[in-house]
Amino acid sequence: MIQMHNVFMSYQPESSALADINLKIPKGDFVFLTGQSGAGKSTLLKLVYADLTPTRGQVLIDGVNLTRLSRSQIPLLRRSIGVVFQDYKLLPNRTVLENVAITLEVLGWGKRDIGKKVFHILKRMGLEDKVNATPLRLSGGEQQRVALARALVNDPKILVADEPTGNLDDENKEAILSIFKEANNRGTTVVVATHDRRVIENSHRTVIRLDKGRIVEVPDVQG
Amino acid sequence: MSKANKGAVRPKLEQEGFFGRLSYFSSRAVANLRQNVFVSAVTVGTIALALLIASLFLLVYVNLDGMAQGWSDKVQVTAYFDQEPAPLAVAALKGRVQAIPGTAKVIFVSQAEAEKRLRSRLKGQESLLEGITQEVLPASLEIRLDREHRDNESVAAYVRKLKQIQGISEVQYGEEWVQRFNSFMNLFRLMGGLLGAFLTITVLFIVSNTIKLTIYARKDELELLGLVGATRFFIKAPFLIEGVLQGAAGAVISLLALLACYYTFLKNAGDFLGINPASAGLSFLPATHLAGIVAGGVLLGFIGSATSLKRFINV
Structure with missing residues (x-):
């Protein structure tokens, strides 16, 4: 479960990226985070995977207060959260297999098991014939699916995605969304930040709307 | 869920x-x-x-x-005797010098040896040696110091200890050269x-x-x-x-x-x-x-x- 209590976040003293955020996302839920550019969507996601620490307030994942985590505990938290970045963050000089394998290498998996698991997820993503390609040789949709494979390969408890459909055509958007749904059906809590209204409208899921760093619409806020 | x-x-x-x-x-x-x-x-x-x-x-x-x-191997101390020591005393004197810290090698040069060296150096100019006998040239000990004792202070301290040995009348070590070097x-x-x-x-x-x-x-x-x-x-x-x-x-x-x-x-x-x-x-x-x-x-x-x-x- 993801909880935020009175969260404020400022990059500079005079302006706040997030103000008085209170939300509760239950385990296994699928939530869209929406709002204009600069509304605070990416900042909110970064708070979830502890890339940022709130200026004020508490962020809790499964009851663990992230603001009280020591530096050595943060990696352990991140291993249970899959992240799909807006710019994919694929390593250009590593193959698709190596890019996805990173997540499992960090967990200390053996080479053979990594190979099996990565091939399995790439097959699920329809990328089994791109295993040895480098990201620069892939289309935008394929790169996004590699990023998704990397985020999902260790079956994370939470998946957060920042504008995952931003640069994709309708067909690829559909493919990506169905992967999110599949992950959610397997028990992963999914939080997707997007400003693509069509994606939200067709999904029939919970929507949290942000405006200038504040939540303006959330159907089930339980502070 | x-x-x-x-x-x-x-x-x-x-x-x-x-x-x-x-x-x-x-x-x-x-x-x-x-x-x-x-x-x-x-x-x-x-x-x-x-x-x-x-x-x-x-x-x-x-x-x-x-x-x-x-070049520092040239740092050599020569101790001259008033009188040539008896052959039995030479070993004892060498032993005493050897016992001084910093001594690497000691060679005894008798009056006869000193004369022989002088003659070989002045070969062809024997007229210069007329009237010179062994007695004029003193017996000496030629001492080479180890590398750690070749600086100014160590050589000076060594010479002071050397002078305390009975029978040694004069000590030469090329003070100026040692200092320059x-x-x-x-x-x-x-x-x-x-x-x-x-x-x-x-x-x-x-x-x-x-x-x-x-x-x-x-x-x-x-x-x-x-x-x-x-x-x-x-x-x-x-x-x-x-x-x-x-x-x-x-x-x-x-x-x-x-x-x-x-x-x-x-x-x-x-x-x-x-x-x-x-x-x-x-x-x-x-x-x-x-x-x-x-x-x-x-x-x-x-x-x-x-x-x-x-x-x-x-x-």
Whole structure:
């Protein structure tokens, strides 16, 4: 479960990226985070995977207060959260297999098991014939699916995605969304930040709307 | 919801334990070197060039120091006797001198031997020796000091102790020469030390900045590893091993280049320049110095990587 209590976040003293955020996302839920550019969507996601620490307030994942985590505990938290970045963050000089394998290498998996698991997820993503390609040789949709494979390969408890459909055509958007749904059906809590209204409208899921760093619409806020 | 995912179960612990982890980090480091060939080559090249300059300096310094040490062998103390000691007393006197700290070698020169030496030196000018008998020339002890006792103060202290031995009337040791020689050696070592220090700082600066740039080029990789849950150690270890490998490779290349320079130019520097800087020509660096250069390369790579990584790891 993801909880935020009175969260404020400022990059500079005079302006706040997030103000008085209170939300509760239950385990296994699928939530869209929406709002204009600069509304605070990416900042909110970064708070979830502890890339940022709130200026004020508490962020809790499964009851663990992230603001009280020591530096050595943060990696352990991140291993249970899959992240799909807006710019994919694929390593250009590593193959698709190596890019996805990173997540499992960090967990200390053996080479053979990594190979099996990565091939399995790439097959699920329809990328089994791109295993040895480098990201620069892939289309935008394929790169996004590699990023998704990397985020999902260790079956994370939470998946957060920042504008995952931003640069994709309708067909690829559909493919990506169905992967999110599949992950959610397997028990992963999914939080997707997007400003693509069509994606939200067709999904029939919970929507949290942000405006200038504040939540303006959330159907089930339980502070 | 009860269907909540508990994360994938890790099936095997192949990388558990020291050797398992070391093997993983080493293979990752080698793979990184292969995937970043150009950047790695630039680092290795910079380390090799920097160490080549430093080792060339060391080669010249070691040879000059060796030459200077050779000259210091001329620091010799001669103790003259009032009267030639009896043959039985000579051994006892030599023993007493030998017991003074700093004595390397003692030779007894009898009056007869002194006369013989003088005659051989003045061969062809025997008329000058008319009227000179053995009795005019005093018997003496020629003493060579060990290297640690050839500086001004040590020689003066040695001479004071020598004068306390009964029967010794006068001691000569070329005071002025010793002082000049030691002043030269002090200046030489000071200049060598200063140049060496500047060179070391320059090498450190160039190498650490090159490594910093190469790590900066891979900052996305460092960031990503942190975001997928890698610990600081997990992120740093392959980079540190890479640094060590690059440092070692740079050092070996620099030594090969030094060897090539030595055999092409320096070994025969005497013929090449028309003068011979040392009577036996320049000698190559001793094995301890070569091992030191390789260790220096490894240390450079390691420290350069460690300090640069600090700036780019946010975990």
